[in-house]
Amino acid sequence: MDKNFLKLGIIGYPLAHSISPIIQATALESVGKSGSYKKFEVRKENLPEQIKFFLDEGFSGFNVTIPYKVEILKYLDEIDPVAQAIGAVNTVKINENGKLLGFNTDIYGFKTAIPDAFKNIKNAVLLGCGGAALAVVFGLQELGVENLTIYARNIEKAHDFVLKIKDKIDMNIAVADLAKMTSLQTCDILINATPLGTKGENENRCPVAVEVLKTAKKELFVYDLVYNPAKTKLLFEAEKLGLNYINGLDMLILQGARAFEIWTGEKPSVEKMQTEAVRVLNI
Numbered sequence: 001m002d003k004n005f006l007k008l009g010i011i012g013y014p015l016a017h018s019i020s021p022i023i024q025a026t027a028l029e030s031v032g033k034s035g036s037y038k039k040f041e042v043r044k045e046n047l048p049e050q051i052k053f054f055l056d057e058g059f060s061g062f063n064v065t066i067p068y069k070v071e072i073l074k075y076l077d078e079i080d081p082v083a084q085a086i087g088a089v090n091t092v093k094i095n096e097n098g099k100l101l102g103f104n105t106d107i108y109g110f111k112t113a114i115p116d117a118f119k120n121i122k123n124a125v126l127l128g129c130g131g132a133a134l135a136v137v138f139g140l141q142e143l144g145v146e147n148l149t150i151y152a153r154n155i156e157k158a159h160d161f162v163l164k165i166k167d168k169i170d171m172n173i174a175v176a177d178l179a180k181m182t183s184l185q186t187c188d189i190l191i192n193a194t195p196l197g198t199k200g201e202n203e204n205r206c207p208v209a210v211e212v213l214k215t216a217k218k219e220l221f222v223y224d225l226v227y228n229p230a231k232t233k234l235l236f237e238a239e240k241l242g243l244n245y246i247n248g249l250d251m252l253i254l255q256g257a258r259a260f261e262i263w264t265g266e267k268p269s270v271e272k273m274q275t276e277a278v279r280v281l282n283i
C-alpha cells in the first residue's frame with residue numbers, strides 16, 4: 001500500500017447528489033497529493049461496520065452528512081469543542097493511532113462565506129430550523145448577532161429547535177410562522193435554510209413574499225444556502241430590489257476546504273474547488 005495515498009470518503013444516505021467527491025478530488029490535485037474520496041451510502045445499522053472498514057483500510061478521514069451528523073457522535077473518541085456545543089459533526093479525522101476525532105466545518109463555511117463588509121450584523125432572520133439552520137445559528141452567534149427570529153412552517157418544531165440550543169446560545173431568539181411574515185424592516189441578514197428555491201419541484205418557490213422583501217432596508221444582506229440553481233427565486237428578487245446577496249456554494253466549498261485541511265494539514269485551492277463545482281453543477 002502506498003503510504004502517501006490518502007483515503008477519504010463521505011457517509012450519508014442518500015448520497016447520489018453529493019458533489020463532495022469532485023470538490024475533494026480537486027482539493028487533492030491542488031496540493032499535489034494522490035488519494036481518493038469515495039461515497040459510502042450507509043444504512044444506520046451498518047454504521048459500526050462502515051467505521052471498522054475505514055479503520056481497517058487505513059482511511060485518513062471522512063465527511064458525515066444527512067442523516068448521520070448527530071448519530072456519528074457516539075462512535076467518536078474525541079470531539080472538538082465547537083462540534084460538541086452544536087452537537088453535530090460533519091468531519092471525522094482518523095489519526096495515526098486509529099482514534100476518531102470529530103469536527104464541524106459547516107459553521108466555519110457558513111460564516112466565512114459572508115463578505116467582510118456584511119459581517120457587522122446584529123439582527124438576523126433565519127428561515128427553517130433543520131440541520132443546516134443549526135450551523136447557521138452557531139455561526140451567527142460567532143459573528144455577534146444579538147437578535148434572531150426563526151421563521152418556520154412548523155412552529156412546534158421551531159420551539160423544539162430553540163429548546164435544544166438555548167443553553168449554548170447567547171442571543172435573543174424569537175420564533176414565528178413563515179407564512180405570516182410581514183416585515184424585514186429591522187433585519188441585517190436574511191438566511192434561507194429551507195429547500196425552497198432548489199432545482200426541481202421547489203425551484204420557482206420563494207420563501208419570502210416579494211411584498212415582505214420590499215420592506216427591507218437597502219443594506220439587508222440575503223444569504224440563500226441553496227446553491228443549485230446559482231440564482232434562486234429569492235436571490236433573483238433580492239437582486240431586483242438592489243440588495244446584496246450570496247448563494248450557498250461558497251459555504252459548501254469552504255466547509256470542504258476546512259475539512260481537507262483537518263485531514264491533511266494543507267490548504268487546498270478554494271478557487272479551483274469552486275470552478276470545478278460550478279462546472280459539474282452546470283450553474
Ligand code: NAP
Pocket residue numbers: 066109127128129130131132133152153154157178192193194195196198225226227247248249251252253255
Ligand atoms: P432539513 O434538515 O431537512 O431542514 C429543512 C428545513 O426547511 C426544515 O425546517 C423544514 O421544515 C423546512 N422546509 C422544508 N420544506 C419546506 C417548505 N416547503 N416550506 C417551508 N419550510 C420548509 O435540511 P437542511 O439540511 O437543513 O438543508 C436545508 C437547505 O440548506 C437545503 O436546501 C440544503 O440543500 C441547504 N444546505 C446547504 C448547505 C451548503 O453548504 N450550502 C449545507 C447544508 C444544507 P420541516 O421541519 O417542517 O420539514
